[in-house]
Amino acid sequence: MMLGAERVKWTSGGRLIVDEVTLHVETGQTLGLIGPNGSGKSSLIRLLAGLRAPSGGAVMLDGKAITRFGRRELARRVSVVEQHPSTEASVTVLDVVRLGRTPYRSAFSAWSEDDEQIVEEALAHVGLEQHRDRHWHTLSGGERQRVQLARALAQSPSILILDEPTNHLDIQHQIEILRLVARLSVTTVVAIHDLNLAARFCDAIAVLEEGKLVACGSPLEILTQELIARVFKVEAHVAKSEYHGRLHIQFLM
Ligand SMILES: Nc1ncnc2c1ncn2[C@@H]1O[C@H](COP(=O)(O)OP(=O)(O)OP(=O)(O)O)[C@@H](O)[C@H]1O
Ligand SMILES: [Mg+2]
Structure with a gap:
């Protein structure tokens, strides 16, 4: 089942909160959604889950606008855990x-x-x-x-949409839950703050900044020192872990 956003916009109180986001989630993959507080992750999640209709553009599920699915029909395909x-x-x-x-x-x-x-x-x-x-x-x-x-x-569901599913979990459960989600054949979109968990368990990463999608690609392409400095205003050292071969990010504090 294919999930995608085509120039999706969401405005509230005259403010543009999700600003023409276009992205596609590959079937069976886990897409991590990262970005600073207030960058629009939860707002985009609600649009992707069909909980809210976009002010412009469309969220497409298997080629059909998600707003055209009935509630039950949609709930058999997409499940969501809100923040x-x-x-x-x-x-x-x-x-x-x-x-x-x-x-x-x-x-x-x-x-x-x-x-x-x-x-x-x-x-x-x-x-x-x-x-x-x-x-x-x-x-x-x-x-x-x-x-x-x-x-x-x-x-x-065919598609699982999770808004910060690990923010209250101890480290064991953070790892277990993300490992489970990554292992399931379900297509997953997950908003997440922990960049190391994102690097370890996501197949692709999308970066939001002030409602705009500013980068999307593999963790290796996206999680660079430059991007972390620009988007999160933090100096970081990024290297390949010798333990699991995925990226490991250390923050200079
Ligand atoms: N219903 C709403 N009406 C007006 N403004 C809203 C509404 N929902 C969210 N916002 C604003 O939109 C922006 C994005 O909010 P959102 O919750 O999507 O951010 P987020 O990236 O999920 O942040 P966090 O990391 O803190 O969860 C924020 O500035 C927020 O105050
Ligand atoms: Mg949020």
Whole structure:
């Protein structure tokens, strides 16, 4: 399933927040979206997920404008975890993950063994099998983030869109979750601040600055000392890691 943005614009309160972004996500690949705070990552994520209609241009899914898909139809293809997901306090972990199956069910279809198995797999992927009966309001920030990811996985999407999925996670879970996402055959767009994680787990990187796409390519092409200095205003040393062969970035502090 092909996802792309064609000169996508989004304006709010007379301000241009996403400024004619054109990009294509290769099927099965993980695209990392990086950029300073306020550069438009979450805004672009919402447009790519079809949660919001662009003010100009179009987001295309398999050659069709995403705004032309019905809600259920879209939810079977694309799942999204937002930066600040809102969830009712009283629901359990299992309830939230089961919500992922909603787009596949009709008023008449019973909960199936397939649904159950998919939900169990999703819980296992994020390591929360033991926490299935916990209530949302009792979960830590990182646990909530993993529950939301499990819900998105249970949706069996072709395209997974994640807004800073690792910002609350400990280092073990950061690595596990990104490794999982990179390994899945699902096409993924992930907004991420940690440039080392982006270098390690993304096939391609897109850089946003003040709503504009200023660079897009492989981590090796994009994550240069010059770009990091220009976009993030930080001096960095970039080298190939002798451990995993991907880029390693050290910040001069
Ligand atoms: N609904 C809105 N109405 C008006 N301005 C908005 C709205 N949503 C976001 N903005 C503004 O648009 C800009 C981009 O916001 P966005 O949340 O997309 O940035 P971001 O790159 O995700 O930042 P962060 O790294 O902090 O998550 C910011 O200046 C923000 O204040
Ligand atoms: Mg954001």
